[in-house]
Amino acid sequence: MTPLNFEAELRQLLNTRLPAVNTAGCHFSPVQGLTGESWRIDGEGISMLARQQTAEKGALGVSRKREARLLRRCGTGLGPQVLAQSNHWIIVEWLTGKSVTNEGFDALNQCGELAAMAAGLHRRPLSGYRLNLQRQFVSYWQQLDKRRLTPAWLRCQQHFLRITPPTPLQLAPIHMDIHPGNLITSAAGLRLIDWEYAADGDVALDIAALFRSNDWASVQQQCFLQHYAQHGYPDEARLHAQVQCWLPWVDYLMLMWFEARWQQSGDAEFLHWGAVLRQRFC
Template sequence: MSSESWRIDSPQRRSLARLGSRDKRLLGIDRQREQRLLRHLSAAALAPSVRLWAKPWLLLDWVEGETQSPALFFSQPTQQQLATMLATLHGVQPIGNALDIKRRLQAYWQAVDVRRLTPAWLRWHQRLIKRPLPQTLKLAIAHMDIHPDNWVTSPRGERLIDWEYAAATDIALEFAALFRGNAYAPRQQRQLLQYYALCGGYRDIPRLEQQIRRWQPWLDYLMLLWFEVRWQQTGELRYVQWAQPLREQLFGEIARR
């Protein structure tokens, strides 16, 4: 499979083996943290079950089923299901240390190819790191990588897979990642937040929307640096191409000031 994972087929079961490696740790992925979180979520029936943790390997039950198509993902029934899953997830008592986004940014920064740095980029980085983080609206477990390929409709119900970036963090950061990563239109964002509030999620939608906006530059910069680190690790041009619009958006703002 992709992402340093292997599918294991046996007469008894099918499993997914996920390796912890130096490259993964550089990206902020900790397989031990991942298995603790998945065990903690077992009663919520949202994620794969842990079969075995034997450092550096995490063995999970394989989730049989079909992933979402982009069209189906944005359909009204699916968005309502997503809101229900998010409300359930964000209602689980968080465990472990909260995501330290500044620490994650600094770790990514150290791995960026210095030949790609510009004065505008350096100014942006210094200004952002000096700024205080938004105060947490609600601390919860967040998946942080929800998209159609990470949603499986299985015989046992809807499941989210690939929890390697999951952490305790502000629910608004979860929505910032969801909206940016899936290119939600403003109308689609508002609709999902309304569904979320109706099924037991955070009810003050204007306040949640404001908090999402506060987190957006942090999330955008986190995505940009992640693309840059992955380009360093793989040499695959697609990561540079994906980073370019964010570079223009973030650093162009500084140039225009």
């Protein structure tokens, strides 16, 4: 779909679902991200973000219907408000504030605010969408470049499909993509954006994803767990052990995501990011 078609479809959605918005004065601009384009909508007194459901995003496990459900049920005051929704789009408020830097992210961990935010999310009601990593592994496998597969990789895939995932310590809404680029400091406090991989799952899985995606050293992990125990799951030792159980699952998920994104985009940077994981597993 061309940009003009995007704009026409979004204007129609706004006119239908948000008739009070003057679409004639709105400006539409693309917002780039790792998984494709979203569209920022600016007009008189409004600033919104439109997020599209595409076949590529669906293949990566993204569901805008699920994302909207999580935001409405679990994200109030923590994520952006959902303003409109259709089969192909969700439109959410554009959160104003400052993006968190790597240094700021480390400071949020040190002071405990990051752990408090994560624990706050994990206390929200369940969305009804349970995360199934094994089903996602099957989907990713179908998208891989068959020329890159090895017998060791096949054995690894079979291993993860055969074994039983860790039994959740605490089932809760989990974001699965907490990193500096998805955090905004605002007058209302710390806000979390980009909920496209959020679902219901074990709190320890969300923490394992946080540790791996930010490449945290053990001292940073320990700091987070100490603060988290004050706000969330209280048994720090047991939580640490459960996070360790989930780390191989997170590593394999990251490898498969990088490979699938490379197939979709042709951007060799994804292969570079996944090279160490591929060497380990394959």
